[in-house]
Amino acid sequence: MSATDYRNLAISAGLVGLVALMPFYASGYVMTLAVTVAMFTVLATSWALFSGPTHYISLATAAFYGLGAYITGLGIDHLPYWTLPLIAGVAGAIVAALVGVATLRLSGVYFVIFTLGLAELIRQLVTFAQVQAGRQGFYVLTSISETMIYWQLVALAAVVWLVGWLIWRSRLGFALRIIGNDETVARHSGINTAQAKVLLFMVPGAAAAIVGAIMAPRYVYIEPSMAFGPILSFQVVIMALLGGTRRLWGPIAGVIPFTLLWEVISGNMPNQTYLLLGVAFLLIVYVLPGGFVGLYEKALHRWREGRAA
Amino acid sequence: MKRRTALKLTTLAAALSVAGLGAAQAQDVIRIGAAAPKTGGLAGGAEVTHWPAIRLWVEQTNAAGGLQLDSGPATIELIEYDDQTNPQQTIQAVTRLATQDQVDLILSPYGTGLNLAAAPIFDRLGYPQLSVTNITDQMPQLSQQFPNMFFTLGTTSAFAEDTVRLLAEMRDAGQVGNRVAMVNVADAFGIELATVARGVLAEEGFELVYDSSYPLGTQDLSTVVDGARNSNPDAFIAWSYPPDSFAITEQAMIQDFDVPFYYTAVGTPFPAYWGRFGEAANNILGPGGVNADDPRFQEFAAAHQELMGQGPDYWASATTYASMEILGQAIEDIGSVDRDAIAQHLRENTYDTVLGPISFNENNNNEAFWTVGQWQDGVFRGVASRGREGAVEVRLKEGWD
Structure with a gap:
């Protein structure tokens, strides 16, 4: 590792520490927003780890998230709470691996459609199981506070960043960048493309399942229509693309403004949320096609050129 | 004229100041x-x-x-x-x-x-x-x-229990037979209501001749209604949501599914339900009800x-x-x-x-x-309750005309 790496790691660790201290100085309102930001940070960052380099758009976030929420719903009365996010992570990774093996040989639009269908598939399986068992949703009554949920999410975000950073530096990360540029070239260079993609797809799968397991106590009541709401998958994609996927910090640069924008719109124009969101999104797409990362890189490029000249 | 206008203006100003004072005090x-x-x-x-x-x-x-x-x-x-x-x-x-x-x-x-x-x-x-x-x-x-x-x-259980108890009373009075067809939407409380109802039906000695569920958001419910009708029941109960309560009843009309006890759940007490089916909705049962x-x-x-x-x-x-x-x-x-x-x-x-x-x-x-209401000539009246007064006599459904 170079000196720059150590410096970046130290800066990141310091920032995570600062963010983790937030419950001590922020108001209740800010904390509620912070939980949302932390949740989408984990989801969008882990999403970008896979979809960024490979250019495979995954709409499976809601499927893994719902899976995790249900693991907490099922297990909360029988197992200690701290085991549930771990179980959810393993389950999410396994499901992601199965899905990956089945679909990552497909590419482009086939993969998108399959991942979108996956949430619905798992939701129908859960519903079927509930019909057989003759019960409705699950009650998750715990003493877990918003602050504890927040800390778990921040810790998870730190883990996801670390994993992303390590992958980026590894042979796997290099292989993935080649796959993203040209899959045929990658295959001819002797890269096992299917294996690499499946391995990487397990990261967002596990992360989203853990987020679902952590968030379940916040909702008290877990039912399929909430746990597997497809809007979540789209929100994650929009936020990650707004921030940009070429850098590790890209997604969070999209998550924060998007969450604030959504909050401002919901708070001030409660009857026109979707209309204004649509307009805002159009503007983002036309003005910021590469996300904030693209903007930053362009500015950096210009600045360096200016200095060279 | 001028003086009159001035007077008017003064009066208006006085009135306004009084109103203003009132607003300030409130x-x-x-x-x-x-x-x-x-x-x-x-x-x-x-x-x-x-x-x-x-x-x-x-x-x-x-x-x-x-x-x-x-x-x-x-x-x-x-x-x-x-x-x-x-x-x-x-x-x-x-x-x-x-x-x-x-x-x-x-x-x-x-x-x-x-x-x-x-x-x-x-x-x-x-x-x-x-x-x-x-x-x-x-x-x-x-x-x-x-x-x-x-x-x-x-x-949840009160709604399912009272519906089945009402049916049991009608059977014991010799108004309806013993065969029940039941369907439910496979989500949220549809499942829970069906589960409770199944237990009470067995307890009351009913014969459950058809018991089926359909996924949330199902558009075409003709097979569900068809299955229920072919089981030849005396009573029909659907633990349904607003879109399906309407769709099931529409199908029941088309297929002339004629039972003396006909129940659909959420959405049935909406004024739009009577608006859509009119006289045909007469004597349909549903959850809730009021003392009209x-x-x-x-x-x-x-x-x-x-x-x-x-x-x-x-x-x-x-x-x-x-x-x-x-x-x-x-x-x-x-x-x-x-x-x-x-x-x-x-x-x-x-x-x-x-x-x-x-x-x-x-x-x-x-x-x-x-707990249970019934459409009676354009008003959805309560026919069963827990501790509420004014329940009316339940009626038998007689066809769709």
């Missing part, structure tokens, strides 16, 4: 926040049941000069947010109401899931949560976890129609309105908007509402509510 405004669906899956139901009843009460209370506090009269300011039928947004909107808008009271959201998702926030922020459209059997556990959460609309002969209800229904431009539904509309009456009476009794005092007041008092008296038991639960 210093207080009670800010009430509400977060419920205006978009998303539950928006349709909320626009029939939830929002109009709340707005009606606010409008009427303000027209009558507001609520009487110790410090004088106070008008109501209602702050509305759309939670997009998304629990995440419900939590955010409730927090925003408490911390940014700093409202005096927050109304409970719409729908069981959203009511429960909001419960920890209400509890933490110290707001009493008087919930309406929240049907569960978990009241003891919930009221223990959230001491200031109250329930008004009834329990009660002048209090008639007055409420007329005001709802006049001020909101639509009639109330015959189930939770009046209960939602009653929850507002309860809050209003508690505030006036206490003389200020002291949230802890309101919660305590709810536990200890009986309220005079559009539904009759309402009080809360040791689990914060209102034990008097309507």
Whole structure:
């Protein structure tokens, strides 16, 4: 590792520490927003780890998230709470691996459609199981506070960043960048493309399942229509693309403004949320096609050129 | 002429200053926040049941000069947010109401899931949560976890039990046979109601000749109705949601599915149900019901129609309105908007509402509510209840004409 790496790691660790201290100085309102930001940070960052380099758009976030929420719903009365996010992570990774093996040989639009269908598939399986068992949703009554949920999410975000950073530096990360540029070239260079993609797809799968397991106590009541709401998958994609996927910090640069924008719109124009969101999104797409990362890189490029000249 | 104009102006000015003085004295405004669906899956139901009843009460209370506090009269300011039928947004909107808008009271959201998702926030922020459209059997556990959460609309099992008991009474009176066909939507409380009903049906010695479920959002329910009809039942019960309650009945008409006991669930008490089927809906049973002969209800229904431009539904509309009456009476009794005092007041008092008296038991639960209603000549009347007066005689369904 170079000196720059150590410096970046130290800066990141310091920032995570600062963010983790937030419950001590922020108001209740800010904390509620912070939980949302932390949740989408984990989801969008882990999403970008896979979809960024490979250019495979995954709409499976809601499927893994719902899976995790249900693991907490099922297990909360029988197992200690701290085991549930771990179980959810393993389950999410396994499901992601199965899905990956089945679909990552497909590419482009086939993969998108399959991942979108996956949430619905798992939701129908859960519903079927509930019909057989003759019960409705699950009650998750715990003493877990918003602050504890927040800390778990921040810790998870730190883990996801670390994993992303390590992958980026590894042979796997290099292989993935080649796959993203040209899959045929990658295959001819002797890269096992299917294996690499499946391995990487397990990261967002596990992360989203853990987020679902952590968030379940916040909702008290877990039912399929909430746990597997497809809007979540789209929100994650929009936020990650707004921030940009070429850098590790890209997604969070999209998550924060998007969450604030959504909050401002919901708070001030409660009857026109979707209309204004649509307009805002159009503007983002036309003005910021590469996300904030693209903007930053362009500015950096210009600045360096200016200095060279 | 000129003098007259001057006189007029002086009078006007005097009147204005008096009005201005009056406004200055009526210093207080009670800010009430509400977060419920205006978009998303539950928006349709909320626009029939939830929002109009709340707005009606606010409008009427303000027209009558507001609520009487110790410090004088106070008008109501209602702050509305759309939670997009998304629990995440419900939590955010409730927090925003408490911390940014700093409202005096927050109304409970719409729908069981959203009511429960909001419960920890209400509890933490110290707001009493008087919930309406929240049907569960978990009241003891919930009221223990959230001491200031109250329930008004009834329990899941009561709805299923009373429907089957009503059927049993009709059978014992020799009005219907012993064969029952039952279907349910495979989501949320459809499953739970079917499970409870299955147990009570067996207990009462009924023969369940058809028992099937269909996924949420199924558009074509002809096979479901066809299956039920081919099992040749004497009674038909569907634990359905608003779109399917309409679709099932439409199919039943097309297939001339003729049973003396015909029940569809959520959506049946909507005025739109009678609007869609008219006379054909006569003697159809459903959840809820009201005492339509009660002048209090008639007055409420007329005001709802006049001020909101639509009639109330015959189930939770009046209960939602009653929850507002309860809050209003508690505030006036206490003389200020002291949230802890309101919660305590709810536990200890009986309220005079559009539904009759309402009080809360040791689990914060209102034990008097309507369970089964029936469309009788354009009015959905209560035919079975827990502790409510004015139930009418149930009728047999005779064909679709």
